[in-house]
Amino acid sequence: MTVTQTQTQTQTRNRTRIRTENPAQDRPERQAKIVIRDVGKVFRIRGTDRPFIAVDGIDLDVRDGEFLTLVGPSGCGKSTLLDLIAGLTAPTTGEILIDGEAVTGPGLDRGIVFQQYALFPWRTALANIEFGLEAKAVPRKERRERARHYLDLVGLTGFEHRYPHELSGGMRQRVAIARSLAFDPDVLLMDEPFAALDAQTRESLQEELLRIWEKTNKTIVFITHGIDEAVYLGQRVAVMTSRPGRIKRVIDIAFESREGDLRADPRFGAYRHEIWTLLRDEVAAAQEQERTIG
Amino acid sequence: MADTLAAVPAVPATGTPAGTVPAGTATGTPAGTPAVSPRGDVPTADDRATNFFRVAAGVRSSALPRLSLLLRRTAALALLAGLWETLPRLGVVDRVFAPPLSEVLVAWYDLLVGGQLVEHFQASLIRSLSGFALAIALTIPLGLAIGWYRPVADFLSPVLELFRNTSAVALLPVFILIFGLGEPSKIIFVFYACSWPILLNTISGVRTVEPLLVKSARSMGLSPFRLFQKVILPAAVPTIFTGVRLAGAYSILTLLFAEMVGAKAGLGYLIQDAQFSFRIPDMYAGIITISVLGLLFNLLLVTVERRFSTWRTTS
Incomplete structure (x- = not known):
């Protein structure tokens, strides 16, 4: 166990060093879809002058077409990091590059x-999927066609005209995924999307997400609480520290394919334990923090 | 459906011995009862979903419970009508001041045939609707602006707060001074009274839009204007409509008051005039008319509201 751990650790370290020392001719650097450099975010606590450091000194590269999962104790700033990549908030320090260009705001790339789907309740499933296409000014007819295509992709053919409240949680999340895929972004940011679903629905959606990912070659950053989910979905798992959130370690999940019962693979258990060990101390630290603040 | 029919006799839940049930009655069993899918296997997510919709659509309804519901709903009304009819006749109440319902209805019919009722009704309706329509047209945009733009809210809030606590009734003499005794003062009066529920609901409708929806729309790069048009406005519609419905009721209630203070036509005038000239049954006829008008108006608005918000969870 310790052997694997140290190996991965050194591997990661090596890669980072090479990249920073020799950026010009480094292949991974060119291939990186998302580059997060020394990013920090400080909020001001409402009504006071006290700063609240959500994330600090985050360095992370996400390769093009990669499926990266992000785990960390609650309140460690995972969602803040996602908001920063999305461009919904600006970093206090550092910068985020997508395809080499700095993120300045939200965009359809x-x-x-979201975990709570965030579907527009007054729009049908189909109209929800069309939302992003309207923002992209796609003509009406093409909008319809594309929306139908993505509804098919998530397996909801026949539910075009249902309103969100007429759909189950799993179906709603499928619609939300279809909506995000429909305007064809390069990067998919997912904030604990399956956390509110029951175990069975979650597993089937995980499989489906992998299928969609393989089919569409999207770069996916996936936040989760579940270690199993992180290992099952991610090609790499980034583990964050407790607040202020930093990247503690990035672990390569070296499965050749995800066919069959991956969870029964002994390596699955090993990865799982490794991440669990990394998280245990951080969770304890986070709880300690909550106690002192509360 | 064939599976459904076959499944029915196997379940003797109806109390009739299995087999004696004619095939015709089996077709009458409410849909959605069997949990087995048409393929006979474990229900899939989709099967469960369609089943759920079928039940949610309220397919199961029978005539008998409906009748009992109708009885329960009308019992109190019937009792009231009965008391109104009998108490004056028995001499329990003075029939000069409270004539039996039948006499009031006769008076109502005479007013209808004589044409006075239509005339007063029309005068009232025009005033109410004008004030009400004016309130909708002017106040919804104002409420949207206040709810959406912080500076507008900061600028207007103190004034609005002051006026909100000034009763329309207190301002009626002012309206009459400025606009005279004719139609404008009454319409302005109704407008003023109707504006508040619409304004306050519009503001709160805009301000209480689910932040996650705004975030989601922002993440798709919507401009502030598009965000307002495509998210804030549709999300606020149900709340705005609550205000519109309240205003509908206010428009009739307040108009009546204005017509009693100074008017030559209208249901308020009819009621007041009938009382002054001691035509007591006419007075009650006017009151009944105004109640029914209010009821119908609300019913109309509820129907429109339903059309506008089919997407809302109705459980």
């Missing part, structure tokens, strides 16, 4: 999927 990135799509977000």
